[in-house]
Amino acid sequence: MYKENTVEDLMRSGHFACPGCGVAIAMRLVLRALGRKTIAVIIPSCASIIAATHPHSALEIPAFHGTFETAAPTAAGISYALKIRGKSDITVVAIAGDGGTFDIGLQSLSGTADRNEHYIYVCLDNEAYMNTGIQASSATPRRAWTITTPAGRSARKKNIMEIMAAHRIPYAATASIGYPQDLMDKVQKAKGIEGTKFLHILTPCATGWRMAENLTVNAAILSVETRIFPLYEVFDGKKYGITYEPQGLPVEEYLKIQGRYRHLDAGQIERMQTETDEEWESLYRHVTDCQRKGAL
Amino acid sequence: MRDLLSGNYAIAEAVRMAKAQLIPAYPITPQTPIYERLSEMESQGTLPGVMVRVESEHSAMAMCIAASLAGVRVFTATSSQGLALMHEMLHFASGNRVPVVMGCVNRVLAVPWSFGSDQTDTLSQRDTGWMQFYCEDNQEAFDTVIQAYRISEATMLPSMVIIDAFFNSHFIEPMDVPDQRLIDLFLPQATLPERFDLNDPAFISNVVTSGAQFLPFRERAFTDMEKAKEIIREVDIEYRAQFGRGYGMVETVQTKDAQLVLVTSGSMTSTARMAIEALRDKGLKVGLLKIKAFRPFPSREVEDALQNIPKVAVIDRNISIGKEGIFCQELKSALYNSTARPRIYGYIAGLDGLDVSPEIIENICLEVLGKEMPDNLPIWVKGN
Numbered sequence: 001m002y003k004e005n006t007v008e009d010l011m012r013s014g015h016f017a018c019p020g021c022g023v024a025i026a027m028r029l030v031l032r033a034l035g036r037k038t039i040a041v042i043i044p045s046c047a048s049i050i051a052a053t054h055p056h057s058a059l060e061i062p063a064f065h066g067t068f069e070t071a072a073p074t075a076a077g078i079s080y081a082l083k084i085r086g087k088s089d090i091t092v093v094a095i096a097g098d099g100g101t102f103d104i105g106l107q108s109l110s111g112t113a114d115r116n117e118h119y120i121y122v123c124l125d126n127e128a129y130m131n132t133g134i135q136a137s138s139a140t141p142r143r144a145w146t147i148t149t150p151a152g153r154s155a156r157k158k159n160i161m162e163i164m165a166a167h168r169i170p171y172a173a174t175a176s177i178g179y180p181q182d183l184m185d186k187v188q189k190a191k192g193i194e195g196t197k198f199l200h201i202l203t204p205c206a207t208g209w210r211m212a213e214n215l216t217v218n219a220a221i222l223s224v225e226t227r228i229f230p231l232y233e234v235f236d237g238k239k240y241g242i243t244y245e246p247q248g249l250p251v252e253e254y255l256k257i258q259g260r261y262r263h264l265d266a267g268q269i270e271r272m273q274t275e276t277d278e279e280w281e282s283l284y285r286h287v288t289d290c291q292r293k294g295a296l
Numbered sequence: 297m298r299d300l301l302s303g304n305y306a307i308a309e310a311v312r313m314a315k316a317q318l319i320p321a322y323p324i325t326p327q328t329p330i331y332e333r334l335s336e337m338e339s340q341g342t343l344p345g346v347m348v349r350v351e352s353e354h355s356a357m358a359m360c361i362a363a364s365l366a367g368v369r370v371f372t373a374t375s376s377q378g379l380a381l382m383h384e385m386l387h388f389a390s391g392n393r394v395p396v397v398m399g400c401v402n403r404v405l406a407v408p409w410s411f412g413s414d415q416t417d418t419l420s421q422r423d424t425g426w427m428q429f430y431c432e433d434n435q436e437a438f439d440t441v442i443q444a445y446r447i448s449e450a451t452m453l454p455s456m457v458i459i460d461a462f463f464n465s466h467f468i469e470p471m472d473v474p475d476q477r478l479i480d481l482f483l484p485q486a487t488l489p490e491r492f493d494l495n496d497p498a499f500i501s502n503v504v505t506s507g508a509q510f511l512p513f514r515e516r517a518f519t520d521m522e523k524a525k526e527i528i529r530e531v532d533i534e535y536r537a538q539f540g541r542g543y544g545m546v547e548t549v550q551t552k553d554a555q556l557v558l559v560t561s562g563s564m565t566s567t568a569r570m571a572i573e574a575l576r577d578k579g580l581k582v583g584l585l586k587i588k589a590f591r592p593f594p595s596r597e598v599e600d601a602l603q604n605i606p607k608v609a610v611i612d613r614n615i616s617i618g619k620e621g622i623f624c625q626e627l628k629s630a631l632y633n634s635t636a637r638p639r640i641y642g643y644i645a646g647l648d649g650l651d652v653s654p655e656i657i658e659n660i661c662l663e664v665l666g667k668e669m670p671d672n673l674p675i676w677v678k679g680n
Binding site: 054059062065073090107115 | 317348352354355384385388492497500503
């Protein structure tokens with residue numbers, strides 16, 4: 001479903017990402033899908049460093065390095081200004097990490113979603129504060145090792161998609177660097193919708209997940225195929241649709257390639273499987289409800 | 297046109313006439329009537345700009361910065377806790393060189409919780425790189441908002457236009473509201489630089505990687521804040537020529553032959569004017585120095601005003617715990633390398649809106665006139 005040219009790269013080589021970085025792949029795909037008429041707000045996160053340091057830029061679009069907790073209102077502010085100045089053909093995208101979205105920026109993100117301000121919010125989720133060196137966020141999964149959760153995090157991963165869906169924004173979707181076409185399709189879908197759009201992209205982090213650099217995309221694919229990170233979209237907070245039917249591989253396939261889960265015993269892996277199955281069933285109920293009501 | 301307006305409404309009226317294009321706002325006492333009045337104008341179709349009812353002051357400033365970078369004239373207003381919450385974004389605004397104009401209504405910071413006037417909220421934002429203008433009355437607040445846009449857009453530094461809680465914000469005074477046509481001539485539509493250029497893309501407010509890269513940014517801002525003094529003077533002169541009112545960075549009243557000069561800021565200045573008159577009637581040579589611009593600090597004007605003055609009494613409606621009143625400190629530091637070396641007596645009065653009556657001010661003057669040396673610590677004035 002190529003709606004526009006999605007071949008032109010707007011991210012140059014020579015950026016500052018670690019080898020095997022999932023965030024860099026996601027940024028490249030998002031910008032490809034958005035095209036040149038885009039202004040990006042990038043808050044402190046891996047993405048802001050990947051975009052290179054003063055006076056350089058790895059991006060071929062104008063970007064602004066905002067403050068940690070203000071990706072959303074900063075993007076909305078630019079969007080208002082563009083509208084006031086009659087520049088309606090420019091897309092504004094906010095790019096934030098999981099810490100900047102799930103934690104410190106949640107209040108302001110909720111504010112813009114409530115007001116349904118016109119921009120795309122992209123959360124590049126690598127499941128911890130990776131830019132500051134692997135500290136747990138509320139996007140870190142239960143039992144995952146980080147430097148601040150040496151025995152594994154005890155709380156479950158916050159369900160940011162349900163939070164955003166509860167705001168009844170016109171469009172929210174998950175996407176994965178393992179499924180680039182699905183990701184770019186969703187970005188372009190978001191671009192064509194008026195109001196606040198939210199994209200939750202899982203971006204495996206070889207450094208922080210304690211795995212080999214060549215496993216980033218494998219990890220992304222396995223997160224989807226094990227139903228740990230299903231690919232779906234939600235319209236108006238109510239109409240759910242799965243965009244890729246996962247195989248339902250055992251979660252162990254995903255866990256075993258990552259050093260951050262190395263400490264799990266068989267019982268813990270079994271509980272991870274149960275929790276994943278429950279989450280999937282809950283999501284699937286939303287989808288079948290929608291199908292039953294003929295919403296999609 | 298003559299009108300009766302509170303300080304808050306005067307600011308709202310000036311923002312409307314300045315044609316601010318985007319106004320992200322959040323309620324906090326005693327600033328709220330600015331937000332409410334602007335909302336009322338918007339609903340009546342008389343506000344040229346767009347209002348956004350944001351979820352915090354922090355986001356209000358984030359949105360102001362973003363929209364200003366994207367080329368539109370912006371405004372917001374706040375007080376006290378709201379200003380403190382904005383603190384991070386205040387540095388971010390000046391660092392990004394955006395000409396944001398903000399109305400600030402001085403209110404005490406908790407704890408204890410209260411609502412009365414106290415300048416410590418804005419004064420503790422001293423080092424954020426914002427210009428600060430303390431207004432005496434509602435007319436001055438209106439005029440200063442109009443001037444502040446000219447000054448900020450010429451210097452690319454943000455401005456706070458500051459009034460006292462209740463004494464200004466809620467008291468209604470007769471004032472002159474100029475014709476829109478004249479305001480438009482004085483303050484044309486904003487022509488801000490294009491920071492987001494699709495044809496020449498850059499990563500704005502990017503990370504610098506060494507102190508050698510960092511320093512020129514601060515040095516440039518410092519130099520431009522120094523240059524702002526001249527721009528403030530010029531804009532004020534032009535405003536006076538156009539509208540018949542000007543204020544200067546400071547104002548002096550009967551300081552030429554004074555044995556004692558009172559230093560005040562904000563609404564207290566009006567009371568001090570009466571006290572000075574009463575003391576002059578009693579044959580006492582007392583003058584007044586009103587400080588309007590706090591950042592940039594008008595060191596030259598202060599030095600000139602206090603040459604050959606033996607004594608100065610500073611009345612601060614604010615306190616820096618661990619030192620003294622903040623205007624008092626600033627005055628001392630401005631004069632240290634100067635030939636003007638009066639003895640400086642510091643008083644703390646009017647915190648939380650405690651009344652500072654003409655009698656209180658007269659008594660302060662009498663006490664200072666009869667006192668050989670200043671105390672090391674400020675004197676706390678507890679009211680009548």
